[in-house]
Amino acid sequence: MLTLLLILLPIAAGVITLLAGERMAKQLALVGGLASLGVAIFTWLQFDPAAGSQFGFKYAWLASGGISFAAGIDGISMLLVLLTTFLTPLIILSAFKNDYKNPASFYSLILFMEAALIGVFTATDAFLFYLFFEAALIPVYFLSAIWGGENRIKVTFKFFIYTIFGSLFMFVALVYLYYQTPGEHSSEIAAFYQLQLSPAAQGLLFWAFFIAFAIKMPLFPFHTWQPDTYTESPTPATMLLSGIMLKMGVYGLIRLLLPIVPLGMEQWGFLAMILSVIGIIYGSIIAIQQSDMKTLIAYSSFAHVGLMAAGVFSSSLNGLQGALIQMLAHGINVIGLFFIVDIIYSRTKTRYLDQLGGITQSTPHLSVYFMILLLGSVALPLTNGFVGEFLLLSSVFAYKGWLGAVAGLTIILGSVYMLRLFQKSMFGPKSKWVEGFQDLTASERAVLLPLIVMVFWIGIYPSTFLKITEPAVNQLLQLVNN
Incomplete structure (x- = not known):
């Protein structure tokens, strides 16, 4: 019943927030x-x-159709x-x-989004x-469409159509x-x-699942x-999109695509791997060219998720474990970086x-927090990004050596765009825009400090989290191999 409580609690909190005014x-x-x-x-302590x-x-x-409201938590779900x-x-x-218009609706939508995300990660019924x-999709759509920037209507409509289409x-495929x-x-x-599906059916199902999850990532x-x-x-909607929602796509690859259509993976997995590696390099190159800090981090996130997908398509223990720990690390880093951009x-x-x-x-405090999150993002050893990136790159190398070499360029390119971001915003002479710039407030430090703790916790002692997922991943790979 803890799973049901995890889903219902944010819904109840969202309703109370909405009614409270x-x-x-x-x-x-x-x-x-x-x-x-x-x-x-x-739940984790009992797990x-x-x-x-x-x-x-x-x-x-829908009892007559064999469809149930069913959910549970295994190691993969627990981490997410x-x-x-x-x-x-x-x-x-x-x-x-920030002062958002109609805050009751704003904050309740965030809580409703949390409930839906937990539902995705725990559902054991396909429907x-x-x-x-x-x-x-619904809460984040309204968050973006109501409280977004000048072009929010056009942009969120495109986002909605894309994801619904996928x-x-x-x-x-599920039907x-x-x-x-x-x-x-x-x-x-x-x-x-x-x-026991035919190779032809699995090939078609592969693309049905792949398109849905590839759009979401x-x-x-x-x-x-x-x-x-x-x-x-x-920014809160961007944090939800990048920190958590894109993980639904990677999770879908692991939970549905890989074990249901292994023969489809044999047919099309190499092409999917190629697209993932292209995304790593393409996203990194575009990020280097950006002058808007928020857009730069958006493209960096696109590059990182390409590496996660490549690890999944390697169908290996290192690849899946790397993708899972990197989902955790990326969520922490990207939330922190988007928050720092919002502060600036x-x-x-x-x-x-x-x-x-x-x-x-x-700004000594802001500078230190910014640099730590940046170093986690570029996978410096002893930070959270290193563990997942090492496992992911090793899995791609084992899959195809030359693909691993190309994917490995993410280490260099990521350092280029992230260090450029820090150098141009934080160093050099003061511009007129930053006159009177004040350091972090207590509430801002309260957001960043837990993220910093996690950067080092995952980087120094990753087994805390890897041991949560390893039995479930091994079981999944055994199912695929059989």
Whole structure:
């Protein structure tokens, strides 16, 4: 029942926040986010990685059709539930320094988004997975469309159409799989794992799943919605999109595509790997050329997710473990970096690198936090980014040596665009835009400090998190190989 509580608690908190009105919206939303984090930590402490799916529930949804409202938590789900519940209260707290119109609606949408994300990561019924996969789109759409930038309507409409289009392919695939289950049919994801599908059917299903998840992550060439959406959305929505929502796509590859269509992976996995590696290099090169700090980080996120996908398509233990730990590390780093950009913008009213400079002269705390998150992003040893990137690159090297060499350029290119970001914004003479720039406030440090702790925790002692996922990943790979 803990799984059900994890889903329902943010919904209840969101409803209370919405009904409470403007005065208490921030505080109630934060309490709701922290309560979900508390339940997630309690669940983690009770969790046995070797015991498979736990804390589950199953209620008849469409009983005559064998469709259930069913969810549970295994090691893969546990890691992503922890990520979601850890980042959500920080996202809420990061918004405190801004005055958003109609804050009750704003903060309740963040909590509804959290509930949908937890639903995606815990669903054991395929149609419930699809329901939450689509439901997660609704809150972030309104967050971006109502509180976004000048071009928000056009950009969010493109984002909505893209993702709905991709999801339709997945829905068709799920309906097909449902009708392939024997007897009275079942929509349990575990039942889909047992299907013996022809190579031709698996090839078509591969593309149905791949398109849906590639758009959500996104992967090259399905990425064109991402940079503008990240840039135009309010920073909390951008944090949700980049820190957590894109992980739904990588999770879908691991949970559905890899074990359901292994023969499809044999047919098309190499092409998918090529597209992933292209995205790494393409995203990095475009990031180097950006002058808008927010757009630069958006393209860096695009490059990072390409490496995660490449690890999944390697179908190896290192690749899957690397993708999972990198999802955790990337969520922490990108949330911190987007928050720092928002801090700089709130004080200077600009995000353009050619208008900034000299910030570090009066901001020792901001400079240190910024540099630590940056070094985590470029995978410096003993930081969180190093563990996942090492595992991912080793898996791609094992898959194809030359592809690993090309993907390895991300180390150099990532250092170039991230150090350029820091140099041009923080060093050099002070520009007129940064006169009177003040260092971090107490609430801003409260957001950044937990992220910094996680940067070093994951980098120095990654086994805390790798041992959560390893039994589930081994079981998944055994299923694929069989």
